[in-house]
Amino acid sequence: MKSPKSEKTKTVSLEAKKKAKLKDPISWFTQRFKDVYDRHGVPLDMSLNATTKVRKVMQLNDAFFAAVFGELGCPDAPTYYTQGSFYRYNTDSGIYDRISDGALEARICALLHRCAKEVNGKKVDVAPLMFNLSNSTRLSGVIKRAKAFLEKPDTFFDNADAAFIPCNNGMLSIEDRELLPFSQSYHIRNKLDVDYVPGAKCPLFLGKLLGDALELDQINLAQRWSGMALLGENIDHRILLTMGTSGGGKSTFINAMIGVIGQSNIGELRTDQLFARFELG
Structure with a gap:
């Protein structure tokens, strides 16, 4: 029968070993990004000083850190490279946001600094993680590798859903x-820009805005065209021209559509450029 003292000693010993393991920068990364480690190997190259017994971080594994924010390292919020840019899934908004090369570099830099701060100790030298291994010159190679590792075809966002x-x-x-x-x-x-509310009606839009200015067949056309606009694709390959007298509600109709679709989703066709091939394309 073990005494309470021996049980306490054993518990403390296990906790000490666990804490010591977390003080190892390699373990710090591999425990957090196991799938990346399984695919690309150890994240860091380290050396041991035979005299001082201090382990020092010497180099980064570019492949590991190029993949760390992709689907292997961040399956719930992955970053991909497509159409010449990085895109990161935003868990708050539910859409992919375009991010710059510098923004991804800053995330990798912050990750290296966090590891350095949490594992810093007398037996490990993590200064390179804070300085020469996390500067822009060094990380530029990681970003270049990330463009290859996280690449998706240009059709990644094309009518996928x-x-x-x-x-x-x-x-x-x-x-x-x-x-x-x-x-x-x-x-x-x-x-x-609006929530879906089952059963919701739009009496002001149909009755006041459209009803006072249009005939029934025109109201039907405007409503059907508005519904197609929500799809984000011009399925019929047609445009809608709004014509009428000043103050007749044309701008109000357009502003109502912009409010539903969202200003960030609106593009503009410059009529003075219609003769140009790229404007038409």
Whole structure:
């Protein structure tokens, strides 16, 4: 029968070993990014001073840190490279946000600094993680490697989820009108500025704005065109011209559509440039 004293000693010993393990920078990374470690190996190259017994970080494994913010290291909020830019899934908004090379570099730098601060001790020299291994010159190679490791085809965002309308509060299935939560599996960069509310009506839009200015067939056309605008794709390959007298509600109609679709999702066709091939394209 073990005495309480021996049990306490054993517990303390296990905790000490665990703490000591966390003081190792290699273990610090491999425990947090196990799948990246399994694919790309140890994150750091370290050396041991035979005299002082101090281990020093010497070099980064570029492949490890190029993949650390991809789907292996951050499966719930991955970063990909497509169409010449990095895109990171935003768990708060549910869409992919474009980020600069510098922004990704800053995230890797912050990760290296965090490790250095948490494992710093008498038996390990992590100064390189704070300085020469985390500067822009050194990390530029990691960013270049990340563009290859995290690359997706240019079609990554092309109509990947045509069966859904991305609303402000989730993904609306067009077929059964079911609202589903956002997920990184939906490859979307934009969403509507309004929530989907089952059964909601729009009496002011139909009755006041359109009803006072248009005939029934025109109201039907405006409503159907507005519905197509929510899809983010001009399926009919047509444009809608709003014509009428001053103060007739044309601008109000357009502003209402912008409010639903979202200003960030609106583009402009410059009529004075219609003769140019790229403007038409």
